[in-house]
Amino acid sequence: MFADLPILSLTIWLPIIGGMLVFASGNQAANASRWTALTVAILTFVVSLALWAGFDTSTAQMQFVERTSWIALFDIEYYLGVDGISMPLIILTTFISIFVIIAGWEVVQYRPASYMAAFLIMEGVMVGVFSALDAMLFYVFWEAMLIPMFLIIGIWGGPNRVYATIKFFLYTFFGSVFMLVALIYMYFQAGSFDILAFHDLKLGLTEQILIFVAFLLAFAVKVPMWPVHTWLPDAHVEAPTGGSVILAAIMLKIGGYGFLRFSLPITPDASQQLDWLIITMSLIAVVYIGFVALVQQDMKKLIAYSSIAHMGFVTLGFFIVFMIFAGDSASGGATLGVEGGMVQMVSHGFISAAMFLCVGVLYDRMHSRQIADYGGVANTMPLFAGLMVFFAMANAGLPGTSGFVGEFMVILASFQADFWFAFLAATTLILGAAYTLWMVKRVIFGVVANERVAALKDIGSREFFVLGSLALAVLALGLWPAPLVEVMDASIVNLLKHLAVSKL
Amino acid sequence: MQFDTSNLIPVLPEIFLLTMTSVVLVTDLFLKQEQRMISYGMVQVTLWLAVGVVLLTGQGEARVLFDGSVIRDRMGDILKISILVITSGVFLYSRDYLRDRDLFKGEYYVLGLFAVLGMLVMVSANGFLTLYLGLELLALSLYALVAFDRDSIGGSEAAMKYFVLGALASGMLLYGISMIYGATGAIEFGTVAKAVAASGMDDLVLVFGVVFVVIGIAFKFGAVPFHMWAPDVYHGAPTAVVLLISSAPKMAAFAMAMRLLVDGMGSLHGDWQGMLVILAVLSMGLGNLVAIAQANIKRMLAYSTISHVGFILLGILAGTSAGYTAAMFYSIVYALMAIGAFGIVVLLSRRGFEAENLEDYKGLHDRSPWFAAMMMLVMFSMAGVPPTVGFFAKLVVLQAVVDVDMTWLALVGVFFSIIGAFYYLRIVKLMYFDKPVDEAPLSASLDTRVALSVNGLAMLVLGMFPGGLLTLCGSAFA
Numbered sequence: 005m006f007a008d009l010p011i012l013s014l015t016i017w018l019p020i021i022g023g024m025l026v027f028a029s030g031n032q033a034a035n036a037s038r039w040t041a042l043t044v045a046i047l048t049f050v051v052s053l054a055l056w057a058g059f060d061t062s063t064a065q066m067q068f069v070e071r072t073s074w075i076a077l078f079d080i081e082y083y084l085g086v087d088g089i090s091m092p093l094i095i096l097t098t099f100i101s102i103f104v105i106i107a108g109w110e111v112v113q114y115r116p117a118s119y120m121a122a123f124l125i126m127e128g129v130m131v132g133v134f135s136a137l138d139a140m141l142f143y144v145f146w147e148a149m150l151i152p153m154f155l156i157i158g159i160w161g162g163p164n165r166v167y168a169t170i171k172f173f174l175y176t177f178f179g180s181v182f183m184l185v186a187l188i189y190m191y192f193q194a195g196s197f198d199i200l201a202f203h204d205l206k207l208g209l210t211e212q213i214l215i216f217v218a219f220l221l222a223f224a225v226k227v228p229m230w231p232v233h234t235w236l237p238d239a240h241v242e243a244p245t246g247g248s249v250i251l252a253a254i255m256l257k258i259g260g261y262g263f264l265r266f267s268l269p270i271t272p273d274a275s276q277q278l279d280w281l282i283i284t285m286s287l288i289a290v291v292y293i294g295f296v297a298l299v300q301q302d303m304k305k306l307i308a309y310s311s312i313a314h315m316g317f318v319t320l321g322f323f324i325v326f327m328i329f330a331g332d333s334a335s336g337g338a339t340l341g342v343e344g345g346m347v348q349m350v351s352h353g354f355i356s357a358a359m360f361l362c363v364g365v366l367y368d369r370m371h372s373r374q375i376a377d378y379g380g381v382a383n384t385m386p387l388f389a390g391l392m393v394f395f396a397m398a399n400a401g402l403p404g405t406s407g408f409v410g411e412f413m414v415i416l417a418s419f420q421a422d423f424w425f426a427f428l429a430a431t432t433l434i435l436g437a438a439y440t441l442w443m444v445k446r447v448i449f450g451v452v453a454n455e456r457v458a459a460l461k462d463i464g465s466r467e468f469f470v471l472g473s474l475a476l477a478v479l480a481l482g483l484w485p486a487p488l489v490e491v492m493d494a495s496i497v498n499l500l501k502h503l504a505v506s507k508l
Numbered sequence: 509m510q511f512d513t514s515n516l517i518p519v520l521p522e523i524f525l526l527t528m529t530s531v532v533l534v535t536d537l538f539l540k541q542e543q544r545m546i547s548y549g550m551v552q553v554t555l556w557l558a559v560g561v562v563l564l565t566g567q568g569e570a571r572v573l574f575d576g577s578v579i580r581d582r583m584g585d586i587l588k589i590s591i592l593v594i595t596s597g598v599f600l601y602s603r604d605y606l607r608d609r610d611l612f613k614g615e616y617y618v619l620g621l622f623a624v625l626g627m628l629v630m631v632s633a634n635g636f637l638t639l640y641l642g643l644e645l646l647a648l649s650l651y652a653l654v655a656f657d658r659d660s661i662g663g664s665e666a667a668m669k670y671f672v673l674g675a676l677a678s679g680m681l682l683y684g685i686s687m688i689y690g691a692t693g694a695i696e697f698g699t700v701a702k703a704v705a706a707s708g709m710d711d712l713v714l715v716f717g718v719v720f721v722v723i724g725i726a727f728k729f730g731a732v733p734f735h736m737w738a739p740d741v742y743h744g745a746p747t748a749v750v751l752l753i754s755s756a757p758k759m760a761a762f763a764m765a766m767r768l769l770v771d772g773m774g775s776l777h778g779d780w781q782g783m784l785v786i787l788a789v790l791s792m793g794l795g796n797l798v799a800i801a802q803a804n805i806k807r808m809l810a811y812s813t814i815s816h817v818g819f820i821l822l823g824i825l826a827g828t829s830a831g832y833t834a835a836m837f838y839s840i841v842y843a844l845m846a847i848g849a850f851g852i853v854v855l856l857s858r859r860g861f862e863a864e865n866l867e868d869y870k871g872l873h874d875r876s877p878w879f880a881a882m883m884m885l886v887m888f889s890m891a892g893v894p895p896t897v898g899f900f901a902k903l904v905v906l907q908a909v910v911d912v913d914m915t916w917l918a919l920v921g922v923f924f925s926i927i928g929a930f931y932y933l934r935i936v937k938l939m940y941f942d943k944p945v946d947e948a949p950l951s952a953s954l955d956t957r958v959a960l961s962v963n964g965l966a967m968l969v970l971g972m973f974p975g976g977l978l979t980l981c982g983s984a985f986a
Binding site: 074075076077078140143144145147148150151154155158159165166169170173174177178181182184185188189191192 | 833888893894895899900903904906907910911915918919922923925926929930933934936937940941974975978979982
């Protein structure tokens with residue numbers, strides 16, 4: 005029913021053009037620009053829902069395809085399309101963006117219109133990353149993402165924001181330029197920048213390994229994987245709440261998405277050869293970063309490290325498949341691993357967004373992120389305390405919440421590969437609970453720590469709406485993940501079929 | 509040699525420009541200082557009419573005229589139009605700057621137009637002599653322009669340095685040319701190419717000739733290790749002159765490299781390629797690294813120019829038509845970025861104050877959000893971040909290099925562009941994340957504002973739709 009409308013283009017350009025209009029309207033009429041931004045964000049979400057409604061779950065083919073020539077001389081096309089892997093991430097992006105706009109409603113008093121505009125443009129560009137099927141178009145969106153985020157952290161960030169934002173920019177820029185060279189190389193092998201043509205491209209093992217490493221640099225920095233994660237805690241701590249939410253909920257997912265769209269299908273043999281590397285890095289992220297999170301004094305830093313640990317599950321789920329292939333168990337485990345990684349990405353999108361928003365709520369009132377400055381918040385903010393405890397439980401992977409589903413699937417898949425992988429991965433159930441709940445214990449429970457905590461006011465209806473909606477999403481995905489799994493099933497099964505065939 | 513008046517039509521742009529320059533020179537003598545706008549207007553009209561003449565007299569296929577000393581082809585036409593348009597922008601941006609400093613004199617425009625004429629001659633040269641004539645006309649005009657603010661010690665020093673080093677480079681070039689002439693017995697590129705193809709690199713004199721010619725080209729480009737003049741000249745010369753030096757001559761230098769190396773010695777590609785690789789890698793490396801250490805924006809942009817030159821050389825050394833297209837696209841885009849950046853420098857300067865230090869850019873976003881955004885676009889474009897056009901310029905160059913199996917060079921290129929991103933980002937950081945130290949309002953006339961806005965937005969628009977310009981550049985080498 006939506007076949008005639010260019011839904012993907014609308015989802016990309018509506019927020020970008022809306023953002024430019026909001027920016028052009030200037031910072032004087034702050035309220036008007038807030039409402040415009042919110043309208044645009046909601047409209048975009050509604051439009052993106054058409055993707056879900058019109059999605060055909062029975063096929064792994066690209067859907068909602070739009071294809072026209074962009075730069076004819078170099079066969080670069082404006083080529084968009086979604087499958088079961090990218091579609092949920094697009095909806096996640098448009099969904100989270102609404103809350104980011106609302107979360108910045110009152111807090112941001114300095115150039116509010118520019119703030120809203122930056123997030124809207126960011127939203128459109130991120131949707132572009134998920135829907136681009138031309139490698140160059142993908143790269144343009146991928147890099148364009150850096151500019152708004154650079155400004156968001158740099159303008160509205162904390163005291164050490166300049167250091168954090170330049171580190172963020174250079175780190176990610178460093179990662180991605182090597183991917184650019186790999187893409188150009190493949191262009192000459194395939195004769196076009198069509199990503200799907202890259203998938204079918206025959207490549208020798210040495211070529212594959214080099215390309216794989218180039219992709220790894222780009223995606224590992226974005227995910228971020230240990231040991232290239234060090235930009236993330238800095239960026240998170242200094243970013244404004246909305247920036248942290250977008251970073252954790254969506255930008256990290258783009259790295260995971262890159263593995264599924266590029267690394268695995270384009271270089272399956274190299275992925276198989278080097279899967280030990282990714283699995284090791286993932287397990288180190290899960291275990292070591294889990295311990296690092298335990299000792300953090302700063303709430304945002306703690307959640308940032310917990311994000312790295314959780315993203316370790318995603319990459320573990322993606323790359324464990326080769327071990328399962330090699331083993332003699334049924335290939336159902338492989339599907340479980342990749343799907344678990346995907347569910348984990350979506351779930352972490354909700355939970356990390358909610359956690360950062362919770363810290364934002366506290367920070368708006370106390371202007372401190374130090375755990376030591378809090379204590380007994382439950383006494384003064386009971387409603388908020390309830391929600392935060394819920395999200396903390398979800399972060400720790402409590403059954404019934406979405407955090408449990410993804411982790412459980414990945415651990416289950418790991419068992420089919422190697423008991424010790426599963427064992428190490430499962431330590432997160434203890435570590436995650438330890439660092440999250442210990443933080444909650446120190447911040448939320450106990451006696452009221454000081455006068456400032458005693459003076460806290462509970463969340464208003466706006467904040468309640470934001471956190472409540474996310475809580476519903478977390479609960480829904482935790483209790484009934486079937487619709488999400490169903491949507492991506494065909495695409496993932498197809499991807500695994502593709503992976504099982506050597507390109508050599 | 510039979511003389512046919514129809515032969516004059518292809519060189520009509522140069523004839524027109526020369527005539528008009530002389531008219532401006534004479535008219536200006538009879539103008540009072542407050543009527544100087546008339547000269548300015550005449551110059552602008554001249555440039556745009558010259559664009560029209562190029563378009564009108566342009567024909568599809570290449571023609572060689574005057575016993576092979578001049579060539580009129582599509583590459584030349586596109587470069588000529590770009591040079592004329594860019595120079596028009598230069599004159600527009602620099603007008604208020606000159607007026608504020610009592611430098612608003614006819615000589616600036618006459619010298620500027622002679623420089624443009626020199627560039628057009630270079631672009632159309634089909635023989636060593638024509639090329640050298642154009643080059644010297646350009647160089648001599650620029651030497652004088654650098655010293656244009658004659659009371660400025662820095663300016664005189666820069667001009668002296670530029671002159672001495674420039675003369676040395678011209679000497680080298682001439683020396684190389686004479687050797688090639690000795691080895692091949694010809695000064696016209698077509699004949700030289702044939703002779704070179706026959707003899708190859710066996711001839712030692714020819715080898716020396718090529719080396720000296722490459723040195724001459726490297727000097728004009730400002731490629732490392734022949735870059736010494738660039739930072740000092742950029743630093744010492746009036747910003748209005750730096751606008752001119754940094755933009756259009758890069759396109760002329762590109763044309764010079766194309767004519768000498770490709771038209772003249774195309775069959776020696778394997779030999780000069782290696783030299784250009786060294787020049788390109790050193791330029792990208794040193795340019796980007798040293799730029800980080802600069803506290804003066806003009807010096808910083810000078811080193812940034814050096815690094816961009818490395819990229820242009822990468823395109824040329826690929827030796828394919830895709831490579832030449834890429835290098836040409838890059839040099840046009842670079843000229844646009846350079847006048848954009850220096851345009852902002854001029855905009856921020858005012859009577860008695862030169863916005864030369866990086867500190868002066870602090871908090872520009874608070875002072876003028878619009879022009880801060882324009883400068884940001886230019887900076888991101890120079891850094892090569894999509895969706896700005898600078899990214900596509902780098903992309904096509906890298907593509908050309910990867911295509912000829914020199915992927916390692918592409919890796920070197922992107923590696924140094926990461927380092928380069930840092931100092932462009934620093935400008936953005938100063939403009940957006942810091943508080944202003946200088947609260948003076950920005951004053952600029954309406955046409956400058958419009959032109960700067962067009963200039964800045966062009967980074968974005970060309971970045972979203974680079975196809976047209978790319979196809980145009982590609983058609984020159986089809």
